[in-house]
Amino acid sequence: xxxxxxxxxxxxxxxxxxxxxxxxxxxxxxxxxxxxxxxxxxxxxxxxxxxxxxxxxxxxxxxxxxxxxxxxxxxxxxxxxxxxxxxxxxxxxxxxxxxxxxxxxxxxx
DNA sequence: CAGCTGACTTATC
DNA sequence: TGATAAGCCAGCT
Numbered sequence: 001x002x003x004x005x006x007x008x009x010x011x012x013x014x015x016x017x018x019x020x021x022x023x024x025x026x027x028x029x030x031x032x033x034x035x036x037x038x039x040x041x042x043x044x045x046x047x048x049x050x051x052x053x054x055x056x057x058x059x060x061x062x063x064x065x066x067x068x069x070x071x072x073x074x075x076x077x078x079x080x081x082x083x084x085x086x087x088x089x090x091x092x093x094x095x096x097x098x099x100x101x102x103x104x105x106x107x108x109x
Numbered sequence: 110c111a112g113c114t115g116a117c118t119t120a121t122c
Numbered sequence: 123t124g125a126t127a128a129g130c131c132a133g134c135t
Contacts, residue, residue: 038130042130
C-alpha cells in the first residue's frame with residue numbers, strides 16, 4: 001500500500017478529469033476521496049502541476065465555492081469564463097448555486 | 110542541506 | 123458563534 005503514496009498528485013489529476021461537465025468540486029472533497037481529508041492543500045498544490053495536462057483545474061474550487069486559484073490561471077477571469085461557459089454562474093469569483101453544481105467524488109464515485 | 114510557502118480544511122478556544 | 127491554530131505533502135529558495 002506504500003506504492004500509492006507518491007501517487008497523490010496523479011490521483012488528484014484522475015479525479016479532476018472525472019469531474020462532469022457543468023459541475024465543480026472542492027479540494028477537500030478530492031483529498032477526502034483519496035483518504036487524506038486534511039491534505040487539501042496538497043490537492044491545490046497538485047493543481048499547480050496540472051499545467052499542460054488535461055486537468056480542468058477551473059472546475060476545482062474551495063469549500064466556499066470561491067475561485068481562489070483563479071489568480072494562477074493564464075489571464076485574470078479565464079477561470080470564471082470557463083465555468084460560465086459550462087453553465088455555472090460565477091459572480092465576484094464565487095460560484096452561485098454551489099449546492100446545485102457541486103460534485104462530490106465520494107458520492108458520485 | 111534545511112526550512113518555508115502554498116490553488117485548503119477541520120478542530121479548538 | 124467568530125476567530126485562531128494546527129495539519130498535510132510537495133516543490134522551491
